[in-house]
Amino acid sequence: MNSRTLFRRIRKSSFFLIGIITVLIIVTLAIISPMIVAHDAYIGDLELRLKEPEGFAGGWEGYILGCDPLGRDVLTRVLIGSRASMLIALTVVGITLVTGTILGLISGYYGGLVDMCLMRLCDILMATPGLLLAVCVVAVLGSNFVNLIIVLSITGWVRYARLVRGNVLAIRNSEYIQASRVLGAGNAHIILTQVLPNITTPLIIQASQQFGNVILIEAGMSFLGVGVPISTPSWGGMISAGREYIATAPWVVIAPGVALMITVLAFNFLGDGLRDVLDPKNKN
C-alpha cells in the first residue's frame, strides 16, 4: 500500500479521524494535567464538600465540575485520574502485545507439543471469566499497581497469541515461506522477515481495542476496591466513592463516568478506524 492510498483511506474514515484526534487530546491532557490543574487532587477543603458545579462562573480557578465528598475539585481529579488509567492500559497492552506475539509465533511456527501446551493454557485462561479471575487474584495477592498490571497481563496475552498463531499457521505453509526455506533461510530469519510483517496489521487493531478494554476492566476493579489504591485518583475509584451521593450530588459520579466513556469510545473508534484504513477487506 502506498502512502497516497493510505492518506485517501484516512480521509475517508471518519471513525479513524474522530478516534485518533480524541485519543491524542486525551493522552496530551493526561501528560500535562499536573501542570494545568487549578487545585490539589489529593487534599480537599471540607467546607467545599459536595459543592455544586459552578460552570465557568469562577473561571479556571473556580470549581467547574463541583467538588467531591471530601471537598476536592472534581475536574482536577478527573484530569489527574486519567493518568492512572493511561499508565495501566499502556503498560498492560505493551506487555501483553509483546509476550502474546512471541508466544503465538513460537506456538504457530514450531507446532507440536509446545503448541499444544500453550493453546491449552490459553483455553484455561479463557475459561475463567476475565474480571472475576483478575479480581480474585488481586484480592488474594493484595491490590497495588504492580499486582494489577500482572493480573491484567496474565489474561490479556491470550488474544494476541491466538491471533498470531492463527496467522502464522496460515502463512507457514504458503509458497513464499517454503520458497525462503528452500533458499536456506533459518527459522528466526523467516519469522522476523516473512511472518511478522504479515501480522502487524491485525495486531495493531487488536492492541487499540484492548486499550479501551483494559481501561474498562481497571475501572471495574477500582470500583470493587481491588484496583488502583484508593490514595491515587482513578475514575473507577471516583465513581465508587461518589456512589452513595448519587441522589444528592450526581456530578461526582457523572464526570469520571463521562471521561471513562469518552476515552474507551475513542480507542474503540480508533480500533475500528484502523481496520478501515489498514485492512479494508476485513470490514464487517
Next chain:
Amino acid sequence: MLQKIIRRALATVVVLIGVSIIAFLLVRLAPGDPAKLMLPDTATEETIQAMREKMGTDKPLFIQYLTYMKNVLKGDLGTSYHYNRSCSQLIFSRLPSTAKLAGFGMLLSLCFSIPLGMIAGIKKGSFIDTLSMFFAMIGQSMSHVWLGLMLILIFAVNLKWLPSMGTGTFKHMIMPAIVIGFQFSALATRMVRSGMIDVLQEDYITATRAKGISKFKVYTKYAFKNALLPVVTVVGSQVGAMMSGSMVIETVFSWPGIGSLTTQAIYNRDYQLIQSILLISATIFVVCNLLVDILYTFIDPRISFN
C-alpha cells in the same frame, strides 16, 4: 459428529483440571499461613502446628491438591470461614438469582438487538443504520458501574419509576438486567447487522426472490436464519462476560447473587469462598460453552452432517 462432541467434551475436562489448579494455587499463594489465619493471634506454635496438620497444609503441594480435588469431586468445596457455612451451599443458594438476572438480561438484549440489527442491515447507510452502529460503539465502551448508576439516577432518583436496589418484584429486575445485557446487545446488533448485509448479497436470496417470495418474508424468514446463526456462537462467551459483569452490577443494585457474594468474599478475605466461586463460575462457563457448541451443530445443518 458424536466423535467430535466427545473430543470437545474431553478438551473441556482438561480445561477444568487447569482451572482447578489455578483456583487451588490461588489460595496457596496467599500471603501468610492459612493455619494462622484460622486461629486467633494469641495461638501458640503448637496449636498452629496442630491446625496445619488438620488442614493438611504441612504436606507437599501436590498431595494437598489431590486431597482438594478428592473433596471437590465429592461435592465438598470447603467451608467459608466468614459465614461458617459450606461454600457449595452458599454458592448454590445464590446461583438462581444471578441466573435469573443474566437470563432476563440476555432475553431483553436479544429482543432489542435482533430487530435493530436486521433493520440496520437491510437499510444499510440509512439513519437507523448509523444510529445502530453508534449504539454498538457505545455499548462496547460503557462501563457497567456507570451505566447502572446513571439508570438509577434517571429512573429511580429523578423519575421514581423503578426501585434503585434490592430484589423481590419484577420492577427490581429491570435495571440490572438492562445493564447486564447491554454489552451483549451492542455485540449482537453488530453481528446481526453485518450478517444481514452479507446474506442479502447471496445468490440464494435473489433466487428466493425470483420464486416470488415477498421481500418481507425473505428478510424475516430466509435471510433471518442465516444472519442469526453467528449470534448463537457468541452466546457461550457472553455467559463469561455476564459473570464478570454480575460482580459489579449486583454490587451496584444490591442484587443477592453470585456477583455480590464474590464482592463480599473479597472484602472479608474469605479465600476458601473465593476459590470455590472461581472454580464453580469457570465450570459453569465452560459447560455453557460446550452446550452452545453442541447446540450449534444441531442448528446449523452445514456442521451437523459434515
Next chain:
Amino acid sequence: MEDLLKIEDLYVEYRVGGTVAKAINGVDLTIGKGEALGLVGESGAGKTTTALSVLNLLPEKIGFITKGKITFDGRSVLDMSDKEMSGIRGSKISMVFQNPLTSLNPVFTVGHQVEMVLEHHKHLNKKEARAEAVKLFAMVGIPEYRLNDYPHQFSGGMRQRVGIAAALACSPELLIADEPTTALDVTIQAQILEMMKDLQKQYSTSLLMITHNLGIIAELCQKVAIMYGGKIVEYGTVEEVFNHPKHWYTIGLINAIPKLKGERERLESIPGLVANSQDLPGGCSFHPRCRYCTEQCMNEIPATEEVAEGHYVACWNRRT
C-alpha cells in the same frame, strides 16, 4: 407465433460509489410462446443483467433500468406493483441460476426450497406441497427420501436438479436459465441439458437460455442472440446465424470452437479483453478487438439491419 416476452430498447446501469457501469445499452429481444432463445456472450456482456431485468430483480440501489420497456404476456413488467410482480416471479416466469452451489439457501432443506414456491403460488398446505414436491423431485431424478436433506449434502449436479425442480414447480410460461450448466462437470452438463430439453417440450415452456457455450444453443434453441457490450449484435434463427454469421464477433466465437472433424487447425481466438462496461469504447463497442474496424466503427454506433429474413446484424463492415 405470438410474443410472450418483448424487451424494447432496454438500458441498465449499475451505480456503486461514484462509478457508473453501463451494463445494457439498448437491447431489443423477443421470445415467442413455446420458443427457445439462446443468449450468447462473454462474461460481462450483460446476459445475467438482462435476465434479472425481466424479473425486475436488479440489486436494489445499485442496478437501475434507465430506459426501455419489458412486456410479458402483453403487460408491462416495469409498471407492475410489488404484489403483482411477486405473483409472476416463480410461477409465470421462473429462473434457474448459474451457480447451484450458491443459489440454494444452505440452512433450509431442499424439499422446503421447492415447497415454498408451491405454498406461495398454488396456496397449498404443507402436506399437499410435500406431495407435489415429491413428484417434482421424481421428475428431475431425485428420490423422495432426500427431500429432508440440506443443499451441502448434494453434489453440484443434484443441486441444479433441485433448482430446476423449483423453477418448474408452477409450470412457468417462461423459464430463464442463466448458464445452468457452467458450474457442472461435462457429463452432468449433458444430463441436465437433456432433462431441460425434455421438460421444455413437455410443458411447452418458452426458454431464455443464457450461456457462452454455442453447442448448448445449437442443441436446445431455435433462435439465438449474440450479445456484446450490453447490446445484441446479431440475432436470428440458430441455423441462419451459425451457418451464415455476419458479425465479426459471432464469427470469432464460432471459430473459437475446436473442430472434431477435418484437419486440425490452430484455434482462433478473439484478441483483446471483453469491453469494460465502466468505460465503453465509442462507436461499435467491439471495434478495439475487430480486425475489420473502419473509421465509421470507431465513431458511430452501428444500426441494426435485417440481412436475411429474421436475421439482424449490427455492424458497419459486416461479412458479405
